Amino acid sequence: MAKEKIVLAYSGGLDTSVILAWLKETYDAEVIAFTADVGQQDELEGLEEKAIKTGASKVYIDDLRDEFAKDFIYPMFQAGALYEGQYLLGTSIARPLIAKRMVEIARAEGATAIAHGATGKGNDQVRFELAAAALAPEIKVIAPWRDPQFREQFPGRAEMIAYAEKQGIEVKATAAKPYSTDRNLLHISYESGMLEDPWFDASSEENKGMYVLSVSPEDAPDQPEYLELSFEQGNCTGLNGESMTPLQVMEKLNELGGKHGIGRVDMVENRFVGMKSRGVYETPGGTILFHAHRVMESLTMDRDVMHLRDSLISKYATLVYNGFWFAPERLCLQALVTESQKNVTGTVKVKLYKGNVITAGVQSPVSLYNPDIATMEADPTQAYNQDDATGFIQLNALRLKVSAGVQQSK
Template sequence: MKEKVVLAYSGGLDTSIIIPWLKENYDIDVIAVCGNVGQDDKMDGIHEKAIKSGASKAYVEDLREEFVTTTIYQAIKAEAKYEGKYLLGTSLARPIIAKKLVEIAQMEGAKYICHGCTGKGNDQVRFESTIAALDPTIKVIAPWRIWDIKSREDALDYAEKHNIPVIATKEKIYSVDDNLWHVSTEGGNIEDLENEHSKDIYKKIVAPEDGCDVAEYVEIYFEQGIPKKVNKKELDPVDLIYTLDKLGSKHGIGVVDILENRLVGMKSRGVYETPGGTILYEAHNILESATLDKETLHYKQVVSYKYGELIYNGLWHSKLREAIDAFIDTTQENVNGSVKLKLYKGNIKPAGIFADSPLYNQGISSFGNSEFYDHKDAEGFINLFTLPLKINAMKQNKNIISEIVE
């Protein structure tokens, strides 16, 4: 009886050629597994395509709700970004897909899992870290690290030779990853840093300058940091993301063009479209500004940066990530209420905060009189606050000391 390998299958260029390559180079049955994390336009016919490409069996698993509730919600609560910009669309999906690969490998009795990640990318680490954390007995086959195919052009030649239909061409050779949270585009002419990316590469959004000529308002309601309603209508997790994604898309919200530092040591340029995610992060950030005290908010910002790094680096199943989640969840206990935003041509403007228990008090914060704050109190506070500065100045300038003594 042949050994089995579970292949992370997307139906794209890389994984399409991996099926015949595995059959050519290993005496093994290939079980294709496609995790639906929101790339719905590619789901039709993918089972049939995998079988026609040589897979002995194929699974198409709907992972969208798990994707949202397990990873995306945690990222929103943490406001996690990599290097302050990237909303981690690819990084957040990989632990969910890899978990399903392990589950099916265990169910099928497969000793191997194969992925189509390149040897230069971050995804190989993300997949293999999850596999190692969930079942270290499973062995990994990574064709890009061992085969003779060295480029996407070579991959296209292989596909043509083996009569494998693919969408990519040598003229349109961008590497695209999309899901319900984002679209990332890499490769092609954006690898030259001197080139401005063309709006023709956008898959989710219209270019900001081509957004609607009329501004639009949206109100988002949160419970303990988790979005629950859009414009007072309660939505299930997946529909909520789709709703905000469509809204942000038509207003050109959420595109970033960044040169990031990959885990494997090189820099890489990517264009990311995250319309709904950008709206949610902004709304959550605004609500937190009214509901978290200064010290907690500032420390959370430090922790959020580290949280983003952990996700990006494939360490979703680390103890540190779990520990940070415990801290983040504590900070979200009071993050309840609604935020109103104004969307217009790529911009998001605050248009109202309706927190259930805000720490902001207009009576105290306004310039008028308040029984809780006397302007005269500021003098004593400033004297104590600036005491270290005065002492330092005295140490540096003996003339000041003599004047004080006299």
């Protein structure tokens, strides 16, 4: 009989390298390693050879960067998604794409299961598995970190390192790794290790070496840099007059944002599984794009449409954070968001300076701003009669007066 096939989300790090060998040994299965290129850059070097040496029967390294930017980052930014007021969801938004491709490979290869190296304490296990449930409920999911047998064999990193050495698996990890990272086109995250102490200052001079995508604001250029972002129906389509794909936009904004120390966030967030977690993030390009998109909306989006969409930002961001990207309620919200963006077209000018994104101008052929109406001088259009405000205020004040009268009578 042919062996069972398992598709493993493989990064080449200590955990997934050990898991690859463990799956093959424990399940007597054929393990297909899958790595999604979502913008890790040099982290992908040598992965195919390493996976084969570790025991993979086949290796997929798929470039998903275009799809990631166009179909995941851009729709999420149209929604204005921001988790708990700070987090631009860099890790969260990559997981459904990775899971989607894993499922596609599993079906193409006739695999009966997919596996991941997410821990039993984190959000990623939920994101991978909810996406798989929505897309391929017939495929089994193996989560080694939730398997008592696996945890008994590997209670800590020291045991994993020893196992890797015994199996001849090359890993760069040491028993005293100071923090863990996750990188993609939108951001890089840092957590665990020294960062588990929320009083630890990750922005200090001695910790500059931790950051990858950006210089510290103190070390950014002393001269500001101006940038123009072109938008069509809520999507950034070019920079400084040059047309670009979503991927090209993200890559260029990351370069510029990193140069000017933009996009660093240090926060304690609420994980879906119930605990609080401290994370440090670099999102240089995303921070610029998020700011510019909001400015573009301010000029072109109807007031009540904006307020309706804004009332749903927390819900939308929570759905993404918790792993419900493919859930019907997220798809329903996305339809509303897409409709809201039909008029979000024009150009935004921003100034990048020492960690800040500063609005420097905005224009649009479909602007809803009319200076003749908004002017404090005489209104040549006579579209707004100031006398009308008297009745407007009186009607809106009526319930307040009634309420005040009731309180006074007490």
